[in-house]
Amino acid sequence: MVLMSVKFDLKKRVKLAQTVWFMYWFAVMGGVLVFSMGLFFKIELRKRSELMDNNESHFLPNLLILMGLIACGINAFGGKICYDSLDPNKFVKWKSMLKSFLVLCMVLNSLLFITALLCFLTRIPLQFTLAEGLKNGMRYYKDTDTPGRCYMKRTLDLMQMEFRCCGNENYRDWFEIQWVSNRYLDFGAKEVKDRIGSNVDGQYLMDGVPFSCCNPSSPRPCIQNQMTNNTAHYSYDHYTEELNVWKRGCRDAMLSYYGGLMNTIGALVLLVTILEVAVTIGLQYVNSSLSTLANPEDPESESEGWILEKTVKETFTDIMATMKSMGKGTKVEEGGEAAVATVS
């Protein structure tokens, strides 16, 4: 029993081949799309690699780039085969390797599907990378004179303004690290000495945030220093003040940005996978319809096309049997050689 068989005459076969060839061109563009999305994601990760501690994994964008290139190549090849199938003379040279090509296409489709799944799952490792990277970034904020870290302040300020966030989880993270460099602290002043003395590690901590945390939508000028002291500012209650600084933490902000990006890319890769499956099925129909001509000499005869020659169960048992016999074949060979060796 064949799976989903369709009867073909010459006109139908020609139309099928033309349609599948046309679809292959869209599939090539789909491959280019996957490649460019991988490139774009790689660039986005590189842009902010400082905030991820230079530790981020480039596995997914590299995989996307590779899959895009392979998809382009295979689809262009498939398109050529479809084009040649219109002419029975040209098709003869492809006939023999078509079966293995189709198996290769199926492997590619499953790999694309796995890539799409990975896109949706990549949020989880990214979360940990970002948390670690931001924590370190904030710690190095004040080290504008240390080579290798001198641009961390600028990067962090620009990021907080662009993503409208403050600190790692929220603005209070800035209260727990020293973000003012010792170069700008007057160690002769009593206030500075007291504050440093009262801290276990000798760090100058304060309840203030950098200017990049300020929210421009606030109706009053930004309050950056002595944020928890209500009496230091007129008509100010830090519990109810909503608009003064950005409320969101930068880890959440960046995670939602990258998460949204990955979801879009994953959805597009899924669409490309569906297109690939469609063209593979189309090519299988072209192959089967051209192999079963009622009269092999007459190109205008009728033929039958299918997806699988036998039912799914039978095909599966066939494949298992072939693999088993291949395994047995090597064992028999070894046994035969050993026997020959002993004989001679």
Next chain:
Amino acid sequence: MAVGKLTFTKAEREKLAEFLWLLNWISVLTGAILFGLGLFLKVEIQKRQEVMLEQGILYVPHMLITTGLVACAINFLGGKICLDCTDTNKFLRWKMVMMPYVVCTLVFTACVLAGAVMCYSISSQLEEALFLGLRNAMRYYKDTDTPGRCYLKKTLDLLQIQFQCCGNSGYRDWFQVQWVSSRYLDMNNSSVRDRLRSNVDRKYLMDGVPFSCCSTASPRPCIQQRLSDRSAHFNFDRQSQQLNLWRRGCRSALMEHYTQILQSIGLTVLLIWLFELLVLTGVRYLQTAMENVIRLGDPDSESEGWILENSLAETARSNFNIIKNLGKCYQGDDDDPNINIPSAATERELPSRCAHIPETS
């Protein structure tokens, strides 16, 4: 003597007509580009209308938009006409329209040139508008509770952050306006009262700037208050001062931004004008060649085409006379012998009587 006289065979005429048909279609595209450029400029100006006192700058993008639409329409018509010119019979349909069409195209091409020139000449007006607009914006910065002005603070902050600028000409402009609202000033505090009293207009002025003036390139945390007093901050040396805030004024930052846009648009419009001039010349040649063919009577013969039938001076003189006589017509018909004497050169152009419309022109 005719200006730019050329002889055309029938084949050359047909080729010219086809070529012009193609050029007219490309001109429709350039007209659409002109329209798009005008729209883009309008959007860019209106995006920052809060810091720009309009003063009629919008006439430049409006000019470009209308010229673009007119270009599309005229060139579409021109394409149709040129296509019909390949066949002498079809040309007869358009005979009456040809001259007005050429005149309209000449006027419209002049408008395109005017648009290009305007793009370059508008900068002083723009600077004035920006100066006044920014001054008002800084004055109303604190009025976040006044309807109509409540978003000026956000707009100005975001502007200063995006264009990396501070104040109108520099950061000291903030020292001259009260940018802290009285709602957030403690009137019971003696230092606040002193400061208010020491100012003539009872404004709370201070030598501090908003946070949006802070430079991200500074190696130290931003110093926003007491900027004139160097000793108030530890280790506040010259270099720290230079890097602390944005040095540029927002007026010059925005001027640079807009000048770049206007220069590129002006250049594109100039190129479009040159292209239109080319199309106009070709159409003029085609028009005169086709008319001469009809006058000669034989559709397959050679004919001459020119830009102007007589020299520039004579054409100018005769056109001036037409306008003078049109004026006299409306005043009342005299027996002015100069009007009724026909002459070879002016027969076609001067009406024998004012009501008589010339058959060919």
